[in-house]
Amino acid sequence: MSQMNWPAIGCTILPNVGGVAGGIFARKSVENWYATLKKPEWRPPNAAFGPVWTSLYSSMGYASYLVYRDGDGFNGPARLPLIVYGSNVLLNWAWTPIFFGAKDPQLALAEIQLVNLTALGTGYLFYKINPIAGYLIIPYCLWLGLATALNYVIWRDNKDSKPKITEVKEK
Numbered sequence: 577m578s579q580m581n582w583p584a585i586g587c588t589i590l591p592n593v594g595g596v597a598g599g600i601f602a603r604k605s606v607e608n609w610y611a612t613l614k615k616p617e618w619r620p621p622n623a624a625f626g627p628v629w630t631s632l633y634s635s636m637g638y639a640s641y642l643v644y645r646d647g648d649g650f651n652g653p654a655r656l657p658l659i660v661y662g663s664n665v666l667l668n669w670a671w672t673p674i675f676f677g678a679k680d681p682q683l684a685l686a687e688i689q690l691v692n693l694t695a696l697g698t699g700y701l702f703y704k705i706n707p708i709a710g711y712l713i714i715p716y717c718l719w720l721g722l723a724t725a726l727n728y729v730i731w732r733d734n735k736d737s738k739p740k741i742t743e744v745k746e747k
Contacts, residue, residue: 587641591633594669599626602676609679614733619726632716636665639702639709647705657701664694681731688724695720 602610606622620628640661647654667690675684695717703710 583644584638584641587644588634588637591637591640591665591668592630594665595629595633598669598672599629602672605676605679610676613730616726616729616733620722628719632719635712636661636698636716639706639712642706642709642712643702646709654705657698657705660694660701661698664691664698667691667694675727681727681734685724685727685731688720688727692717692720692724 640658643654643657643661644650647657649655650658667687671684671687671691674680674687678684695713699710699713699717702713
């Protein structure tokens, strides 16, 4: 019987921790605030986001394991790719509290640009260590493109729905 590859399992699960936390955090806001927003007809159904993000986070996590394994961990050439990847995951996790918690699509749109930039950097740097790891980042980058477009359209079409800071102070 073969041994379990705990590093691969841990790397695959880790990005999902923030994803699950974000989903729990956003649930009430999705039901209340997000439901009231104007959204494009082409947006995926709400039920699609959980399974899609779970599969993307899992493939990203496994890709990070491949890079860690093949690039001698943080003491070898994998160091920079893993730092960029870690930054990307943290930025990705931060988007949910900005969009759903602060209810600020404009700030979330600015922040998701950093997510896109670090995702592309991750894919490129991962590819240099392990091409399969680089390829595993492609679906994530494509989904981020859709998420960015959705964030933009929601911001554009709902600019007047967020109370101005001065209006909140006056109440």
